[in-house]
Amino acid sequence: MMPNKLIHPVTELLSPWLTLPNSVSLSVTGMTLDSRHVKQDDLFIALQGALLDGRQFIGNAISLGAGMVLSETKNAQEHGNISYDKDVAIVHFYQLQKALSALAYRFYFPAEDCHKVIAITGTNGKTTIASLLANSLTLLNQTSAQMGTIGNGLFGQLTSSLNTTLDALSVFSCLNNYQWQGAKYTLMEVSSHGLVQGRVSALPFHSAIFTNLTRDHLDYHGTMQEYADAKKRLFNEFPIQQRIINLDDEIGATWLSDYPDAISYSATGKKTLSHRYVTITNIHYLAQGLSFEFDSSWGAGKIDAPFYGDFNVSNLAAVITQLLCENFSIQDIEKTLPLLDTVAGRMEQYIFPARETTFVVDYAHTPDALQKALVALKKHTKMGRLICIFGCGGDRDKGKRPEMAKVAEAFADKVILVDDNPRTEPAAQIMDDILAGFKHPERVDCIHDRKTAITELLNSVQKNYLILVAGKGHEDYQIIGEKRIDYSDRVLLASLQLLENKKADL
Known part of the structure; x- marks a missing residue:
């Protein structure tokens, strides 16, 4: 079934909040917050965001064909004021952010x-x-x-x-x-x-x-x-x-x-x-x-x-x-x-039969989630050992770093620290913050590169190992500084699994 064509007279669309003059009588066919995505006769929403002020992009939106602009104002007295740029009405809207959800619902579900x-x-x-x-x-x-x-x-x-x-x-x-x-x-x-x-x-x-x-x-x-x-x-x-x-x-x-x-x-x-x-x-x-x-x-x-x-x-x-x-x-x-299917990056198994070893990828990135994952896997280790690979994100809650360490030390037989989206923080500092939570930090391996840590561990483990690779789960990137780099624990383990299977067939 093809989507319906949405066409809204702006006087009707905005009637719960504004009474527009008869001179503003156009109909809009779409709404967007991003001026780069404006199509002909769209309604461009210019919010005053925490990082970007959408009002700076009104000119670009109009040049791409916006039929009308709603511009957020922090001044209640400016609500409903109208200015024009190239005959396009710019309507000033007090507390537009708060009204946006209701406006969107009214636009996308007008009749049902x-x-x-x-x-x-x-x-x-x-x-x-x-x-x-x-x-x-x-x-x-x-x-x-x-x-x-x-x-x-x-x-x-x-x-x-x-x-x-x-x-x-x-x-x-x-x-x-x-x-x-x-x-x-x-x-x-x-x-x-x-x-x-x-x-x-x-x-x-x-x-x-x-x-x-x-x-x-x-x-x-x-x-x-x-x-x-x-x-x-x-x-x-x-x-x-x-x-x-x-x-x-x-x-x-x-x-x-x-x-x-x-x-x-x-x-x-x-x-x-x-x-x-x-x-x-x-x-x-x-x-x-x-x-x-x-x-x-x-x-x-x-x-x-x-x-x-x-x-x-x-x-x-x-x-x-x-x-x-x-x-x-x-x-x-x-x-x-x-x-039911297993969920991507949620206790997802990668089995290496020749080594009698299983890697489990899970999104656990909080102390509670990490503990639950380790406790769950402990029940399935039988005679083997449980290894935990994890890190903590940069520019985020630093208080949970030593707590994650305490959990890993309590429930895993061995711990390896790796990077997990260090962002703009020094990765070494993040690891030091985590290490501070261990009673025996000398027993912890620190390998910043996740690929290196996983590959070296696979090549060194003995039989009956169960290895939790925690933190990234379904994520297919690593954020280092301001750069988003392609990386996935799941893709890496799937490729290593494929390589193992090819060796077994030789």
């Missing part, structure tokens, strides 16, 4: 409601839950899209994204596109940044899932309380029909008391008497994945799934809860979950 959008928020698990839900719904014949860290698009057709939550215009442009491709659901990772900055403020979410809250983004939010408050906006400020909350998380358990209509999920057998629930019991850790039973307000079932670790039990509990809320039967869920 948006399909069901399910929001997933929390520190860890967002990407996995979004991917597994999109996969599950697709297998259940419900065309589904996904928006978040590993990309945006219909399930299986993702294109990469720089931000977990896109800007307000892109959010609704994508949702409009998915709807015209037949999507019944979009699974959207919603970041704390996106909530605070109002990128999704006008989106009528159908459902919201809270995973957990652990230390992250304190360079932005300042305190854990402010971080938690940012996440809670999703549950307080939107017309959510289903609030699904992790009972095993301390913050989640507190929030449940605030929402009598919420649904709880637990991977540890917990349930609340006052809420609908899904709770997991009788977990078995198998070579092929996981097996467990669940009890719920909808009935009981048994699940086999090709995943590893307690955190994936929790992720699957969230998936089961959402599917039950959507009235899928327990029998359909039991048939569907064993068919």
